[in-house]
Amino acid sequence: MESTFYYELRSGAQKNWLLLDLVRNRFGRLRSPDRSSAGDSLKSAKAATSFLWLPSCVSGEILEIFFGMAAIYSLYIINKSGGLIYYKDYGSAGRMDTNDSLRVASLWHSMHAISQQLSPVSGCSGIELLQADTFDLHCFQSLTGTKFFVVCEPGAQHMESLLKFVYELYTDYVLKNPFYEMEMPIRCELFDINLTQAVQKDRVAFLGR
Amino acid sequence: MAPVAPRSGDAIFANVERVNAELFTLTYGAIVRQLLTDLEEVEEVNKQLDQMGYNIGIRLVDEFLAKSNVSRCVDFRETTDVIAKVGFKMFLGVTASVTNWDADGTCCSIVLEDNPLVDFVELPDTCQGLYYCNILSGVIRGALDMVSMKTEVTWIRDVLRGDDVFELQVKLLKQVPEEYPYKDDE
Numbered sequence: 001m002e003s004t005f006y007y008e009l010r011s012g013a014q015k016n017w018l019l020l021d022l023v024r025n026r027f028g029r030l031r032s033p034d035r036s037s038a039g040d041s042l043k044s045a046k047a048a049t050s051f052l053w054l055p056s057c058v059s060g061e062i063l064e065i066f067f068g069m070a071a072i073y074s075l076y077i078i079n080k081s082g083g084l085i086y087y088k089d090y091g092s093a094g095r096m097d098t099n100d101s102l103r104v105a106s107l108w109h110s111m112h113a114i115s116q117q118l119s120p121v122s123g124c125s126g127i128e129l130l131q132a133d134t135f136d137l138h139c140f141q142s143l144t145g146t147k148f149f150v151v152c153e154p155g156a157q158h159m160e161s162l163l164k165f166v167y168e169l170y171t172d173y174v175l176k177n178p179f180y181e182m183e184m185p186i187r188c189e190l191f192d193i194n195l196t197q198a199v200q201k202d203r204v205a206f207l208g209r
Numbered sequence: 210m211a212p213v214a215p216r217s218g219d220a221i222f223a224n225v226e227r228v229n230a231e232l233f234t235l236t237y238g239a240i241v242r243q244l245l246t247d248l249e250e251v252e253e254v255n256k257q258l259d260q261m262g263y264n265i266g267i268r269l270v271d272e273f274l275a276k277s278n279v280s281r282c283v284d285f286r287e288t289t290d291v292i293a294k295v296g297f298k299m300f301l302g303v304t305a306s307v308t309n310w311d312a313d314g315t316c317c318s319i320v321l322e323d324n325p326l327v328d329f330v331e332l333p334d335t336c337q338g339l340y341y342c343n344i345l346s347g348v349i350r351g352a353l354d355m356v357s358m359k360t361e362v363t364w365i366r367d368v369l370r371g372d373d374v375f376e377l378q379v380k381l382l383k384q385v386p387e388e389y390p391y392k393d394d395e
Contacts, residue, residue, distance in 0.1 A: 142271060142274055142275070143274050143281060144270060144271055144355045167271075168276065170275075171268075171275045171276075172272070175271055175272065176268065182267065182268070
Protein backbone atom coordinates (compact mmCIF):
# COMPACT_ATOMS: atom_id res chain seq x y z
CA MET A 1 0.00 0.00 0.00
CA GLU A 2 3.01 2.23 0.13
CA SER A 3 2.40 3.72 -3.27
CA THR A 4 -1.34 3.95 -3.11
CA PHE A 5 -4.01 5.96 -1.50
CA TYR A 6 -6.75 3.98 0.07
CA TYR A 7 -9.97 5.23 1.38
CA GLU A 8 -12.88 3.03 2.10
CA LEU A 9 -15.99 4.97 1.30
CA ARG A 10 -18.32 2.31 2.52
CA SER A 11 -17.13 -0.86 4.08
CA GLY A 12 -16.88 -3.68 1.63
CA ALA A 13 -17.54 -1.56 -1.40
CA GLN A 14 -15.71 -3.14 -4.25
CA LYS A 15 -15.84 -0.10 -6.43
CA ASN A 16 -13.38 1.79 -4.33
CA TRP A 17 -10.71 -0.61 -5.34
CA LEU A 18 -11.55 0.06 -8.93
CA LEU A 19 -11.36 3.76 -8.29
CA LEU A 20 -8.11 3.22 -6.56
CA ASP A 21 -6.70 1.63 -9.66
CA LEU A 22 -8.09 4.42 -11.75
CA VAL A 23 -6.35 7.03 -9.68
CA ARG A 24 -3.17 5.06 -9.55
CA ASN A 25 -3.14 4.73 -13.29
CA ARG A 26 -3.88 8.33 -13.82
CA PHE A 27 -1.62 9.98 -11.35
CA GLY A 28 1.09 7.46 -10.71
CA ARG A 29 2.48 7.37 -7.23
CA LEU A 30 0.40 8.98 -4.58
CA ARG A 31 1.06 8.30 -1.02
CA SER A 32 -0.83 8.42 2.16
CA PRO A 33 1.32 8.74 5.28
CA ASP A 34 -0.87 6.53 7.35
CA ARG A 35 -3.52 4.40 5.85
CA SER A 36 -5.34 3.68 9.07
CA SER A 37 -5.90 7.33 9.83
CA ALA A 38 -8.04 7.59 6.75
CA GLY A 39 -10.78 6.06 8.82
CA ASP A 40 -13.51 3.87 7.49
CA SER A 41 -16.54 6.05 7.60
CA LEU A 42 -17.95 8.87 5.58
CA LYS A 43 -17.45 11.25 8.44
CA SER A 44 -13.73 11.39 8.02
CA ALA A 45 -13.87 12.19 4.33
CA LYS A 46 -12.63 15.69 4.96
CA ALA A 47 -9.88 14.58 7.25
CA ALA A 48 -8.85 11.91 4.83
CA THR A 49 -8.25 14.44 2.12
CA SER A 50 -6.64 17.10 4.23
CA PHE A 51 -3.63 15.10 5.28
CA LEU A 52 -3.02 13.68 1.86
CA TRP A 53 0.26 14.65 0.42
CA LEU A 54 -0.78 15.83 -3.00
CA PRO A 55 0.05 18.66 -5.32
CA SER A 56 -2.90 21.02 -5.03
CA CYS A 57 -3.51 21.00 -8.76
CA VAL A 58 -4.53 17.37 -8.88
CA SER A 59 -6.36 17.06 -5.61
CA GLY A 60 -9.56 18.51 -7.06
CA GLU A 61 -9.72 15.88 -9.71
CA ILE A 62 -8.97 13.11 -7.27
CA LEU A 63 -11.69 14.35 -5.00
CA GLU A 64 -14.03 14.26 -7.94
CA ILE A 65 -13.14 10.70 -8.74
CA PHE A 66 -13.23 9.54 -5.17
CA PHE A 67 -16.09 11.32 -3.57
CA GLY A 68 -18.42 13.17 -5.89
CA MET A 69 -18.48 10.73 -8.70
CA ALA A 70 -18.60 7.80 -6.38
CA ALA A 71 -21.94 8.92 -5.01
CA ILE A 72 -23.54 9.03 -8.44
CA TYR A 73 -22.91 6.25 -10.90
CA SER A 74 -24.83 7.46 -13.88
CA LEU A 75 -27.52 9.82 -15.07
CA TYR A 76 -30.18 9.15 -17.70
CA ILE A 77 -32.79 11.29 -19.40
CA ILE A 78 -35.52 9.57 -21.37
CA ASN A 79 -38.12 11.23 -23.52
CA LYS A 80 -41.82 10.61 -23.22
CA SER A 81 -41.80 7.67 -25.59
CA GLY A 82 -39.02 5.89 -23.74
CA GLY A 83 -36.05 6.75 -25.92
CA LEU A 84 -32.79 7.53 -24.22
CA ILE A 85 -31.84 11.10 -25.01
CA TYR A 86 -29.03 11.59 -22.55
CA TYR A 87 -26.68 9.29 -20.71
CA LYS A 88 -23.63 10.07 -18.67
CA ASP A 89 -21.65 7.91 -16.31
CA TYR A 90 -19.47 9.10 -13.50
CA GLY A 91 -16.57 7.01 -12.35
CA SER A 92 -15.96 3.40 -13.17
CA ALA A 93 -18.72 1.73 -11.18
CA GLY A 94 -21.77 0.75 -13.16
CA ARG A 95 -20.35 1.87 -16.46
CA MET A 96 -22.26 0.59 -19.44
CA ASP A 97 -21.86 0.53 -23.16
CA THR A 98 -24.29 2.31 -25.42
CA ASN A 99 -26.49 -0.69 -26.07
CA ASP A 100 -26.85 -1.49 -22.40
CA SER A 101 -27.69 2.06 -21.48
CA LEU A 102 -30.36 2.15 -24.16
CA ARG A 103 -31.72 -1.10 -22.83
CA VAL A 104 -31.79 0.18 -19.26
CA ALA A 105 -33.61 3.30 -20.42
CA SER A 106 -36.37 1.50 -22.26
CA LEU A 107 -36.64 -1.11 -19.55
CA TRP A 108 -37.03 1.55 -16.93
CA HIS A 109 -39.57 3.36 -19.05
CA SER A 110 -41.71 0.24 -19.27
CA MET A 111 -41.33 -0.66 -15.63
CA HIS A 112 -42.28 2.85 -14.67
CA ALA A 113 -45.41 2.62 -16.82
CA ILE A 114 -46.32 -0.80 -15.42
CA SER A 115 -45.82 0.40 -11.87
CA GLN A 116 -48.34 3.16 -12.49
CA GLN A 117 -50.93 0.64 -13.53
CA LEU A 118 -50.15 -1.89 -10.82
CA SER A 119 -50.25 0.64 -8.03
CA PRO A 120 -53.04 0.05 -5.52
CA VAL A 121 -53.58 3.78 -5.09
CA SER A 122 -55.08 5.80 -7.89
CA GLY A 123 -53.20 8.69 -9.40
CA CYS A 124 -49.84 7.01 -8.88
CA SER A 125 -47.05 8.71 -10.78
CA GLY A 126 -44.75 5.71 -11.04
CA ILE A 127 -41.67 4.45 -9.24
CA GLU A 128 -39.60 7.16 -7.62
CA LEU A 129 -36.97 5.05 -5.92
CA LEU A 130 -35.64 1.60 -6.58
CA GLN A 131 -33.36 0.23 -3.91
CA ALA A 132 -31.05 -2.64 -4.67
CA ASP A 133 -28.12 -4.16 -2.79
CA THR A 134 -25.51 -2.35 -4.78
CA PHE A 135 -27.25 0.76 -5.99
CA ASP A 136 -30.24 3.07 -5.61
CA LEU A 137 -32.15 4.39 -8.59
CA HIS A 138 -33.93 7.70 -8.11
CA CYS A 139 -36.41 8.74 -10.77
CA PHE A 140 -38.13 12.03 -11.42
CA GLN A 141 -40.78 12.41 -14.08
CA SER A 142 -41.82 15.86 -15.20
CA LEU A 143 -45.47 16.56 -15.91
CA THR A 144 -44.62 16.61 -19.59
CA GLY A 145 -43.46 13.00 -19.44
CA THR A 146 -39.69 13.35 -19.60
CA LYS A 147 -37.97 11.13 -17.07
CA PHE A 148 -34.72 11.87 -15.31
CA PHE A 149 -33.05 9.21 -13.25
CA VAL A 150 -29.78 8.67 -11.47
CA VAL A 151 -28.18 5.45 -10.43
CA CYS A 152 -26.22 6.11 -7.28
CA GLU A 153 -24.65 4.33 -4.38
CA PRO A 154 -27.05 2.92 -1.79
CA GLY A 155 -28.25 5.50 0.65
CA ALA A 156 -27.05 8.54 -1.31
CA GLN A 157 -28.97 11.59 -0.14
CA HIS A 158 -30.51 14.61 -1.82
CA MET A 159 -30.98 12.90 -5.16
CA GLU A 160 -34.51 14.31 -5.58
CA SER A 161 -33.23 17.84 -5.41
CA LEU A 162 -30.38 17.00 -7.74
CA LEU A 163 -32.84 15.60 -10.28
CA LYS A 164 -35.02 18.66 -9.91
CA PHE A 165 -32.01 20.79 -10.60
CA VAL A 166 -31.07 18.70 -13.63
CA TYR A 167 -34.60 19.33 -14.90
CA GLU A 168 -34.04 23.06 -14.57
CA LEU A 169 -30.76 22.79 -16.41
CA TYR A 170 -32.53 20.80 -19.11
CA THR A 171 -35.14 23.51 -19.55
CA ASP A 172 -32.50 26.21 -19.65
CA TYR A 173 -29.73 24.74 -21.75
CA VAL A 174 -31.48 22.12 -23.85
CA LEU A 175 -35.01 23.31 -24.52
CA LYS A 176 -33.99 26.92 -24.97
CA ASN A 177 -31.35 25.97 -27.48
CA PRO A 178 -33.08 26.76 -30.77
CA PHE A 179 -31.08 24.08 -32.55
CA TYR A 180 -32.13 21.33 -30.22
CA GLU A 181 -34.86 19.22 -31.70
CA MET A 182 -37.47 18.03 -29.26
CA GLU A 183 -37.34 14.37 -28.26
CA MET A 184 -33.96 13.90 -29.90
CA PRO A 185 -30.68 12.98 -28.19
CA ILE A 186 -29.16 15.88 -26.29
CA ARG A 187 -25.92 17.18 -27.65
CA CYS A 188 -25.57 20.52 -25.96
CA GLU A 189 -22.22 21.53 -24.61
CA LEU A 190 -23.61 24.15 -22.25
CA PHE A 191 -25.83 21.52 -20.71
CA ASP A 192 -22.85 19.21 -20.23
CA ILE A 193 -20.80 21.90 -18.56
CA ASN A 194 -23.53 22.99 -16.20
CA LEU A 195 -24.46 19.44 -15.39
CA THR A 196 -20.90 18.59 -14.44
CA GLN A 197 -20.84 21.61 -12.19
CA ALA A 198 -24.08 20.57 -10.56
CA VAL A 199 -22.78 17.10 -9.89
CA GLN A 200 -19.63 18.60 -8.45
CA LYS A 201 -21.69 20.81 -6.24
CA ASP A 202 -23.44 17.70 -5.08
CA ARG A 203 -20.01 16.38 -4.25
CA VAL A 204 -19.33 19.41 -2.07
CA ALA A 205 -22.57 18.87 -0.20
CA PHE A 206 -21.55 15.27 0.15
CA LEU A 207 -18.22 16.20 1.67
CA GLY A 208 -19.83 18.71 3.96
CA ARG A 209 -21.91 16.10 5.72
CA MET B 210 -38.19 14.71 0.75
CA ALA B 211 -41.18 16.93 1.45
CA PRO B 212 -42.81 18.28 -1.68
CA VAL B 213 -41.58 21.72 -2.53
CA ALA B 214 -44.17 24.42 -2.15
CA PRO B 215 -45.29 26.05 -5.40
CA ARG B 216 -43.71 29.41 -5.91
CA SER B 217 -45.67 32.53 -6.67
CA GLY B 218 -45.33 34.29 -10.00
CA ASP B 219 -43.77 37.29 -8.29
CA ALA B 220 -41.14 35.20 -6.58
CA ILE B 221 -40.06 33.54 -9.81
CA PHE B 222 -40.18 36.79 -11.74
CA ALA B 223 -37.85 38.32 -9.16
CA ASN B 224 -35.36 35.50 -9.60
CA VAL B 225 -35.12 34.99 -13.32
CA GLU B 226 -32.86 36.96 -15.58
CA ARG B 227 -34.73 39.64 -17.45
CA VAL B 228 -34.11 41.77 -20.50
CA ASN B 229 -34.95 45.33 -21.13
CA ALA B 230 -38.68 45.55 -21.91
CA GLU B 231 -38.10 47.90 -24.82
CA LEU B 232 -35.63 45.56 -26.43
CA PHE B 233 -38.20 42.80 -26.10
CA THR B 234 -41.03 44.90 -27.49
CA LEU B 235 -38.99 46.20 -30.39
CA THR B 236 -37.65 42.75 -31.25
CA TYR B 237 -41.15 41.35 -31.37
CA GLY B 238 -42.25 44.28 -33.49
CA ALA B 239 -39.42 43.62 -35.90
CA ILE B 240 -40.42 39.98 -36.20
CA VAL B 241 -44.03 40.81 -36.97
CA ARG B 242 -42.97 43.46 -39.45
CA GLN B 243 -40.66 41.02 -41.19
CA LEU B 244 -43.36 38.38 -41.35
CA LEU B 245 -45.70 40.90 -42.94
CA THR B 246 -43.08 41.69 -45.54
CA ASP B 247 -42.31 38.04 -46.21
CA LEU B 248 -45.80 36.59 -46.22
CA GLU B 249 -47.75 39.62 -47.43
CA GLU B 250 -51.09 38.15 -46.34
CA VAL B 251 -52.25 39.21 -42.88
CA GLU B 252 -54.00 35.87 -42.43
CA GLU B 253 -50.76 34.03 -43.13
CA VAL B 254 -48.95 36.19 -40.60
CA ASN B 255 -51.54 35.31 -37.96
CA LYS B 256 -51.02 31.65 -38.72
CA GLN B 257 -47.27 31.93 -38.65
CA LEU B 258 -47.26 33.82 -35.35
CA ASP B 259 -49.49 31.17 -33.87
CA GLN B 260 -47.17 28.42 -35.09
CA MET B 261 -44.13 30.23 -33.70
CA GLY B 262 -45.90 30.59 -30.40
CA TYR B 263 -46.78 26.91 -30.41
CA ASN B 264 -43.15 25.97 -30.94
CA ILE B 265 -42.16 28.22 -28.06
CA GLY B 266 -44.92 26.88 -25.85
CA ILE B 267 -43.96 23.23 -26.14
CA ARG B 268 -40.52 24.07 -24.80
CA LEU B 269 -41.49 26.81 -22.41
CA VAL B 270 -43.88 24.63 -20.44
CA ASP B 271 -41.03 22.61 -19.02
CA GLU B 272 -39.28 25.69 -17.76
CA PHE B 273 -42.50 26.83 -16.24
CA LEU B 274 -43.01 23.53 -14.45
CA ALA B 275 -39.39 23.31 -13.34
CA LYS B 276 -39.21 26.78 -11.89
CA SER B 277 -42.67 27.21 -10.46
CA ASN B 278 -42.87 23.83 -8.68
CA VAL B 279 -46.57 23.64 -9.42
CA SER B 280 -47.98 20.17 -9.12
CA ARG B 281 -50.61 18.53 -11.28
CA CYS B 282 -53.74 20.65 -11.54
CA VAL B 283 -56.97 18.98 -10.53
CA ASP B 284 -59.09 20.58 -13.22
CA PHE B 285 -59.07 23.00 -16.11
CA ARG B 286 -60.14 25.82 -13.81
CA GLU B 287 -57.01 25.47 -11.78
CA THR B 288 -54.92 25.20 -14.93
CA THR B 289 -56.12 28.49 -16.37
CA ASP B 290 -55.75 30.11 -12.99
CA VAL B 291 -52.14 29.02 -12.80
CA ILE B 292 -51.48 30.26 -16.33
CA ALA B 293 -52.96 33.66 -15.56
CA LYS B 294 -51.47 34.16 -12.11
CA VAL B 295 -48.11 32.40 -12.35
CA GLY B 296 -47.38 31.87 -16.04
CA PHE B 297 -48.02 35.38 -17.31
CA LYS B 298 -46.27 36.88 -14.33
CA MET B 299 -43.24 34.68 -14.73
CA PHE B 300 -42.66 35.25 -18.43
CA LEU B 301 -44.26 38.61 -19.20
CA GLY B 302 -44.23 40.31 -15.84
CA VAL B 303 -47.96 41.02 -15.96
CA THR B 304 -50.86 39.40 -14.19
CA ALA B 305 -53.96 38.28 -15.98
CA SER B 306 -57.37 37.39 -14.66
CA VAL B 307 -59.70 34.59 -15.61
CA THR B 308 -63.37 35.27 -16.28
CA ASN B 309 -66.37 34.26 -18.36
CA TRP B 310 -66.50 30.59 -17.46
CA ASP B 311 -69.05 28.60 -19.35
CA ALA B 312 -71.35 26.17 -17.55
CA ASP B 313 -69.34 22.98 -17.99
CA GLY B 314 -65.99 24.56 -17.11
CA THR B 315 -64.23 23.97 -20.43
CA CYS B 316 -64.15 27.48 -21.82
CA CYS B 317 -63.02 30.72 -20.24
CA SER B 318 -61.37 34.03 -20.94
CA ILE B 319 -57.99 35.22 -19.82
CA VAL B 320 -58.02 38.99 -19.57
CA LEU B 321 -54.82 40.97 -19.88
CA GLU B 322 -54.96 44.61 -18.93
CA ASP B 323 -51.32 45.28 -19.53
CA ASN B 324 -49.35 43.77 -22.37
CA PRO B 325 -45.72 44.69 -22.91
CA LEU B 326 -45.82 43.45 -26.51
CA VAL B 327 -47.90 46.38 -27.71
CA ASP B 328 -46.27 49.27 -25.89
CA PHE B 329 -45.57 51.32 -29.03
CA VAL B 330 -47.89 49.71 -31.52
CA GLU B 331 -50.62 51.27 -33.65
CA LEU B 332 -52.18 49.05 -36.27
CA PRO B 333 -52.27 50.67 -39.72
CA ASP B 334 -55.39 50.39 -41.87
CA THR B 335 -53.75 47.80 -44.08
CA CYS B 336 -53.29 45.39 -41.17
CA GLN B 337 -56.72 45.46 -39.63
CA GLY B 338 -57.07 41.70 -39.69
CA LEU B 339 -53.79 41.17 -37.86
CA TYR B 340 -53.79 39.64 -34.42
CA TYR B 341 -50.61 41.32 -33.36
CA CYS B 342 -50.14 39.23 -30.22
CA ASN B 343 -51.11 35.95 -31.82
CA ILE B 344 -47.86 34.47 -30.60
CA LEU B 345 -49.28 34.45 -27.07
CA SER B 346 -52.22 32.29 -28.01
CA GLY B 347 -49.84 29.88 -29.70
CA VAL B 348 -47.69 29.70 -26.59
CA ILE B 349 -50.65 28.79 -24.42
CA ARG B 350 -51.87 26.21 -26.91
CA GLY B 351 -48.42 24.63 -27.20
CA ALA B 352 -47.81 24.57 -23.47
CA LEU B 353 -51.15 22.94 -22.71
CA ASP B 354 -50.62 20.50 -25.54
CA MET B 355 -47.56 19.14 -23.75
CA VAL B 356 -49.53 18.45 -20.61
CA SER B 357 -52.15 16.53 -22.58
CA MET B 358 -54.73 19.23 -23.06
CA LYS B 359 -55.86 20.04 -26.56
CA THR B 360 -57.10 23.58 -26.59
CA GLU B 361 -58.23 26.28 -28.92
CA VAL B 362 -57.10 29.79 -28.10
CA THR B 363 -58.62 32.78 -29.82
CA TRP B 364 -58.57 36.53 -29.37
CA ILE B 365 -61.86 38.04 -28.31
CA ARG B 366 -60.81 41.55 -27.49
CA ASP B 367 -57.72 43.41 -28.57
CA VAL B 368 -56.63 46.86 -27.46
CA LEU B 369 -55.08 47.47 -30.87
CA ARG B 370 -58.53 47.08 -32.38
CA GLY B 371 -60.09 49.58 -30.06
CA ASP B 372 -61.15 47.38 -27.15
CA ASP B 373 -60.28 48.30 -23.60
CA VAL B 374 -58.42 45.09 -22.68
CA PHE B 375 -56.89 41.99 -24.24
CA GLU B 376 -59.09 38.97 -23.90
CA LEU B 377 -58.02 35.48 -24.88
CA GLN B 378 -60.59 32.76 -25.03
CA VAL B 379 -59.23 29.37 -24.02
CA LYS B 380 -61.39 26.43 -24.93
CA LEU B 381 -60.58 22.92 -23.80
CA LEU B 382 -61.28 20.60 -26.72
CA LYS B 383 -60.21 17.36 -25.17
CA GLN B 384 -58.04 16.00 -22.46
CA VAL B 385 -55.85 13.19 -23.71
CA PRO B 386 -55.56 10.52 -21.05
CA GLU B 387 -51.97 9.95 -20.01
CA GLU B 388 -52.04 6.23 -20.43
CA TYR B 389 -49.86 3.79 -22.20
CA PRO B 390 -49.47 2.86 -24.90
CA TYR B 391 -49.55 6.17 -26.67
CA LYS B 392 -51.58 4.77 -29.56
CA ASP B 393 -48.64 2.71 -30.66
CA ASP B 394 -50.63 0.50 -32.95
CA GLU B 395 -52.36 3.18 -34.93
